[in-house]
Amino acid sequence: MWQWLYKLGSPKWFYTIGNRVLPWLWGVTGLLLVVGIIWGLGFSPPDYQMGDNYRIIYLHVPAAGLMKGSFYMMALCSAALLIWKIKMADIVAKAVAPIGAMATLLMLVSGSLWGIPTWGTWWIWDARLTSSLLQFFIFVGIIALRSAIESRDSAAKACAVLTLVGLVNIPIIEYSVEWWNTLHQGASDLSLRDSSANPPEIWIPAFFTGFGFIGLFFIGLILRSQNEILLRERRSQWVKDLLLTDNAKADTESGINTNA
Amino acid sequence: MPEFQFNSLAELLNMGGYAQYVWPVYVFFLLFCLFTVVPPAYSRRKIVKQIKARLRREENQ
Amino acid sequence: MLEVHGLYCERDERILFKDLSFSIAPGKALQIQGSNGSGKTTLLRILCGLNSDFSGEILWQEKPVKQVRSEFCSDVFYLGHAPAINRTLSPRENLRWFSASQGKTGNIDISTALDELGLAGYDDVPCFMMSAGQQRRVSLARMKLTSARLWVMDEPFTALDKRGVSEVEQLLSDFVNAGGSLILTTHHPLQIACDIDVINLDSRVQESAP
Amino acid sequence: MNTDMNKASSELGLLSVMGATVRREMLLAFRNPGDVINPLMFFVIAVTLFPLSVGTDENFLSAIAPGVIWVTALLAVMLSMDSLFRADFEDGNLEQLLMSPQPLYFLLLAKIFSHWLVACLPIILLAPVLASMLFMSPEGMLPLVLSLLLGTPVLTLLGGIGMALTVGLSRSGLLLAVLILPLYVPVLVFGTGVVQAAINGTAFSGLLALLAALFALAVSLSPLAISAALKISIN
CATH class of the missing domain: 3.40.50.300 (P-loop containing nucleotide triphosphate hydrolases)
Structure with a gap:
């Protein structure tokens, strides 16, 4: 197994594997998302309390999962870069940051839009929303640091250090926000999770959209990483061969250009 | 297979009175999908063009 | 080595x-x-x-x-481009930290080092009042302090x-x-x-x- | 030269170098008082802005007093971070610090402790005066000082990480805020919690313990991040 993982460390291999996986990923993700959304919007029974407004959770919960998952993946890549000096880890971390930030934004938007009918205002200082807002600021901080440092290698290592510092601080932030929330407002009874009184099958669409989100995440990750690989390896022979063969045939729809 | 919850398209659009909260979220989700896919595809085309231009310059030097 | x-x-x-x-x-x-x-x-x-x-x-x-x-x-003693001299401190104060890190805490070493670099009497003059050449000499005075x-x-x-x-x-x-x-x-x-x-x-x- | 003499001298060496570092920083602070006065003045001016803007109604001001004091103290500490590494980076002393044989971990602790003495201690001493200006009730005074005493070192250590990451950049004042402020949230939450609890008469020792825990975590972990970040910025 290690041999396969080791190979992923080489940009050329990552690029070719990416190209091979992408068509499948497109198909599966599209299918999952379409089924999940249609089922969630049209077919699952309305919530006994909130009526159809609860259909927002089919996007809210996967977005929250993606927010967490993308940060842990960035932390993993940062550790790999600092400890084992894997150049590929920085390429992936750089690709994940914007997607994670946008997922957090989606989580915040869906959370506050869900809140309008239930809480009466579009923003309340609910514990989960507030810690997600802080997580969004941390994402923005990492992206800002990467764009502020010119030299690419020190930017990579600096962002890796900041990500790991963020990783240590996030549980502390969540704990302090949780404690602070109980102090000021008491646990909000209508939190997003306790729709337990509903029949279990309302969770089936969330299953589909959840994996659809993960598929979408990896599509974005592979595309962005491939761009970064092309930029960094533009002088290497395999990129020249790859692009010369492209001249020979019409450039296929971007993103699925068949490899050499 | 669970049956369809809404009897007409208008009812679906109205989303039980919560239309102005549910649909914007799904629109934002569409933006999220476009954001994950479109910018990299666009910059891919720009990068490929750049590299090819440089290759051509080096070839006829 | x-x-x-x-x-x-x-x-x-x-x-x-x-x-x-x-x-x-x-x-x-x-x-x-x-x-x-x-x-x-x-x-x-x-x-x-x-x-x-x-x-x-x-x-x-x-x-x-x-x-x-x-x-x-x-x-190893490294002397970089920048003279590693803080302009608001005097040569003695600048070198005191360096000599401590080399395990020498005596003040006499610093003044003898400065004298040998032609900075006799400048021990307590703030460095911003000294010329670039003199500041470089203060930095070079560390050659005398390092082992x-x-x-x-x-x-x-x-x-x-x-x-x-x-x-x-x-x-x-x-x-x-x-x-x-x-x-x-x-x-x-x-x-x-x-x-x-x-x-x-x-x-x-x-x-x-x- | 036998090794145990070497070992003894290296222990002595570490303590003497830490002492020399602290003395050098104190001397530097004495020589350019801006590093002491500016954070303090910012703290005072920022606090006076609040009555001017929200009005001088006594109960309202005393209600928001802990939050106002803590937020302005936090911002003052963050703004004072600039004097930590930047001067040494520009004149080359930072390289000498990284090249010194003593472990960087303790040298950084000495440096940050002296920065805390210079920049944060005056703020802590002045906080009760400003709190009473905001009509904060007297039983909140001691907990305010205690929470600041435990909180500001954590702010300085976290700010040190941000400063080490951005020391190589030319104008990075605002970037430091974007990087570090989200990490300041737990200290702010527990710090104001202590004062609020004291004012409401409930027990606040548990929250002080939490602040102390944050302090212990910061003292032990952040010098590692700072030395890693410095080695990257020096590159």
């Missing part, structure tokens, strides 16, 4: 040096020559461990530098007048002949009385990154 094997360093798509190997023994001097931007300073910083963007092996007393970092640092056996110097003669250059050259040759080893870069023609090996970074590598 210090051995370097297969050193490779690339900066902004340009190879500075490739499989560079050399070693420096006690009583030897090594001058790094090269045009501006040929990576002289980068090479010195790599040797001192300040720069880690390289591949290759650096051994100190036959052991990799990373494992023997504190012995290596206590035996390091390997000196790595980046353009030690900048901003020094003719008399200053000859004084420092004399100090360097005394140090090398007394068994120390010296690595330096300079644009002045070097006249120190000991055998000097030369590495010219320009003649080594021309083509850009693979």
Whole structure:
């Protein structure tokens, strides 16, 4: 197994594997998302309390999962870069940051839009929303640091250090926000999770959209990483061969250009 | 297979009175999908063009 | 004392040096020559461990530098481009921290060191009132305070007048002949009385990154 | 030279170098008093802005007093971070610090402790005066000082990480805020919690313990991040 993982460390291999996986990923993700959304919007029974407004959770919960998952993946890549000096880890971390930030934004938007009918205002200082807002600021901080440092290698290592510092601080932030929330407002009874009184099958669409989100995440990750690989390896022979063969045939729809 | 919850398209659009909260979220989700896919595809085309231009310059030097 | 094997360093798509190997023994001097931007300073910083963007092996007393970092640092004296002098402090205050890190806490050493660098009486004058040449002498005064056996110097003669250059050259040759080893870069023609090996970074590598 | 003499001298060496570092920083602070006065003045001016803007109604001001004091103290500490590494980076002393044989971990602790003495201690001493200006009730005074005493070192250590990451950049004042402020949230939450609890008469020792825990975590972990970040910025 290690041999396969080791190979992923080489940009050329990552690029070719990416190209091979992408068509499948497109198909599966599209299918999952379409089924999940249609089922969630049209077919699952309305919530006994909130009526159809609860259909927002089919996007809210996967977005929250993606927010967490993308940060842990960035932390993993940062550790790999600092400890084992894997150049590929920085390429992936750089690709994940914007997607994670946008997922957090989606989580915040869906959370506050869900809140309008239930809480009466579009923003309340609910514990989960507030810690997600802080997580969004941390994402923005990492992206800002990467764009502020010119030299690419020190930017990579600096962002890796900041990500790991963020990783240590996030549980502390969540704990302090949780404690602070109980102090000021008491646990909000209508939190997003306790729709337990509903029949279990309302969770089936969330299953589909959840994996659809993960598929979408990896599509974005592979595309962005491939761009970064092309930029960094533009002088290497395999990129020249790859692009010369492209001249020979019409450039296929971007993103699925068949490899050499 | 669970049956369809809404009897007409208008009812679906109205989303039980919560239309102005549910649909914007799904629109934002569409933006999220476009954001994950479109910018990299666009910059891919720009990068490929750049590299090819440089290759051509080096070839006829 | 210090051995370097297969050193490779690339900066902004340009190879500075490739499989560079050399070693420096006690009583030897090594001058790094090269045009501006040929990576002289980068090479010195790599040797001192300040720069880690390289591949290759650096051994100190036959052991990799990373494992023997504190012995290596206590035996190396690095003088960079910047004089490492705080302008609001006086020479004595500037050198006191450095002499403490070398295990010497006495004040007398600092004043004798300053006298030998021609800064007698300037011990307590704030450095911003001194000329660039005098500030460089304060920085060079650390040569007298350090017990390091390997000196790595980046353009030690900048901003020094003719008399200053000859004084420092004399100090360097005394140090090398007394068994120390010296690595330096300079644009002045070097006249120190000991055998000097030369590495010219320009003649080594021309083509850009693979 | 036998090794145990070497070991003894290296222990002595570490303590003497830490002492020399602290003395040097104190001297530096004495020589350019801006590093002491500016954060303090910012703290005072920022606090006076609040009554001017929200009005001088006594109960309202005393209600928001802990939050106002803590937020302005936090911002003052963050703004004072600039004097930590920047001067040494520019004149080359930072390289000498990294090249010194003593472990960087303790040298950084000495440096940050002296920065805390210079920049944060005056703020802590002045906080009760400003709190009483905001009509904060007297039983909140001691907990305010205690929470600041435990909180500001954590702010300085976290700010040190941000400063080490951005020391190589030319104008990075605002970037430091974007990087570090989210990490300041737990200290702010527990710090104001202590004062609020004291004012409401409930027990606040548990929250002080939490602040102390944050302090212990910061003292032990952040020098590692700072030395890693410095080695990257020096590159």
